[in-house]
Amino acid sequence: MTAGLRPRVLLLAEAANPDWVSVPLVGWSLARALARVADVHLVTQVRNRDAILRAGLVEGVDFTAIDSEALARPLWKLGTFLTGGRGGWTIQQAVATISYPYFEHLVWQRFGKEICAGRYDVVHRITPLSPVQQSPIAAKCRRAGVPFVLGPINGGVPWPKGFQAEMAREREWLSQVRGLYRALPGRQGTLRADAILAGSRQTLREIPAAHHGRVIYLPENAVDPARFNTLARHNGPGPMRACFIGRLVPLKGVDMLISAAAPLLRSGRLALDIIGDGDQMPALRAQAAEFGAAVVFHGWQDHAQVQHIAARCQLLAFPSIREFGGGVVLEAMALGLAPIVVDYAGPTELVTDATGWKVPITGRAGVIAGLAARLAHCVDHPDEVAQKGQAALARVQALFTWDRKAAQILDIYRWVMTPDRPKPAPFGPG
Known part of the structure; x- marks a missing residue:
């Protein structure tokens, strides 16, 4: 990339949907904010396609929808069955360790040649947010000489003491053996990403110290001021x-x-x-x-x-x-x-x-x-x-608007693209 030009970024956000909440909304919001500071192409799962089209993006130009439903749908149903329809975050993430690599496999089939040919300056995986999900593309990008950015990733919060009953009712028994994910194939290749955005201090603590030179603390959440434009009423009548x-x-x-x-x-x-x-x-x-x-x-x-x-x-x-x-x-x-x-x-x-x-x-x-x-x-x-x-x-x-977050990530892109550039400072909310 020529100095001063916008970086060309392939954004991987398996979950990115303007009509949903939680992780899909994080994926969508960050992708749109990054599109204001970089030339991005969003790659997402086909379940998000209709909502993204309604939002005005052009398929094939602004985004690509990858159809991994052959594996994703039955495994999602399995996770729903195992959790009794309650959500069961840890169980759903365990099931996704099988389906998500298939998504990246299909992404590489579609974009691998373009990545190797230097079509993109950076490949950035935004979602899944869970650090349990490995990225096989990370090692392939490294071999192609293209910087790979991972995150923000967040998760691994232990259940607090004194709330065993709540853990049982949430069907979160698998969280007690969650640490086994560290033995998953591809973990070391994923951790060798050129930059890892740690979305919480808990996640930062889980990343081995050998990789901390490439880790930057950056909480994943932010707000869109246009969506939150009403002010609370203080000191009014009533309780x-x-x-x-x-x-x-x-x-x-x-x-x-x-x-x-x-x-x-x-x-x-x-x-x-x-x-x-x-x-x-x-x-x-x-x-x-x-x-x-x-x-x-x-x-x-x-x-x-x-x-x-x-x-x-x-x-x-x-x-x-x-x-x-x-x-x-x-x-x-x-x-x-x-x-x-x-x-x-x-x-x-x-x-x-x-x-x-x-x-x-x-x-x-x-x-x-x-x-x-x-x-x-x-x-x-x-x-x-x-x-x-x-x-x-x-x-x-x-500190917490999507545009502010995109500006911070733009600094990270420039850092991984320019080896002698100083490492950006971590997010410092105080």
């Missing part, structure tokens, strides 16, 4: 409002939130908006029945409505006990809500003392007590809640 946004499943801790909030709900000093759905909904409704209109279950809502409901609140109460990234925390902060999170894994890396509160993860009783204390403090100090909400918004705008 303080807190919202929860996410799946209603055991690991999200909504039952602990309702228990912690109970005294404030009874006294009319706090109201809860619970946005989302899941198999815990009936039990949660029964738990909250005594509080009447003080607890509102909104079910699943489209993005615009989620933003509308959340912006009526002042707090995000998010007691998830095993969250890899915590994108919903950033989204709430982008609305000016002050977050209360459990001090564990992804969310704790996003929230500072200036922007919210963290609850020590000391078993169920400890989390409930910690949530109760912080909620009571917030109700008694609405001006402090407003101040932290404003600081949360400023933090997101400065």
Whole structure:
């Protein structure tokens, strides 16, 4: 690449979909942001094709859809069966260790000659985010002399002590032997990527020290300011409002939130908006029945409505006990809500003392007590809640937009393309 020109990048994002949430939305959002700073061609799985076409991209020009369904679909069904339809992240990732390499095999069939001929300056795998998934293309790119960038990768958060019952209900028994993935074929070739973006400090700790010279800490989540453009209402009439946004499943801790909030709900000093759905909904409704209109279950809502409901609140109460990234925390902060999170894994890396509160993860009783204390403090100090909400918004705008992330990754591209260029600094949220 000539100095000053935009790098030519082949983006591998098996999951990239503008109509979905979680990992597919991360893949899509980062790919679109990178397209504003580099000449990119997105390679994704065929299940995303229709949504990408609706978003205005041109197949064959802007993106290529790879049909790996012959293996991906039956294995996904197997994972769904093994988890009883509950999600079961660890089991699904274990199953994907078989199907994902097939996706990259098909990618190499389609693009291998172009990569070897120097058509691209960089090959970058964005998704899967899981570090369990190996990239056979990494070694092939190295032999072709084309830099390969991996990540951001994130995962491997152990189940916290005191929550064995939740682990069992989530069918996460396989997480106890997750470390076996280190013996997978292709792991060493994948770790020899020219740059590895570690999406969390937990993932950074899992990468052998011998590779740390090529590792850069960069959280994977960000927000699109155009999608989060409403501001929370602080110091208004009525009780303080807190919202929860996410799946209603055991690991999200909504039952602990309702228990912690109970005294404030009874006294009319706090109201809860619970946005989302899941198999815990009936039990949660029964738990909250005594509080009447003080607890509102909104079910699943489209993005615009989620933003509308959340912006009526002042707090995000998010007691998830095993969250890899915590994108919903950033989204709430982008609305000016002050977050209360459990001090564990992804969310704790996003929230500072200036922007919210963290609850020590000391078993169920400890989390409930910690949530109760912080909620009571917030109700008694609405001006402090407003101040932290404003600081949360400023933090997101400065550090956690997709364009900001794309600019950081552009520096990484230039680093791997220019051997004598200094290594970019890690993300430093403070």
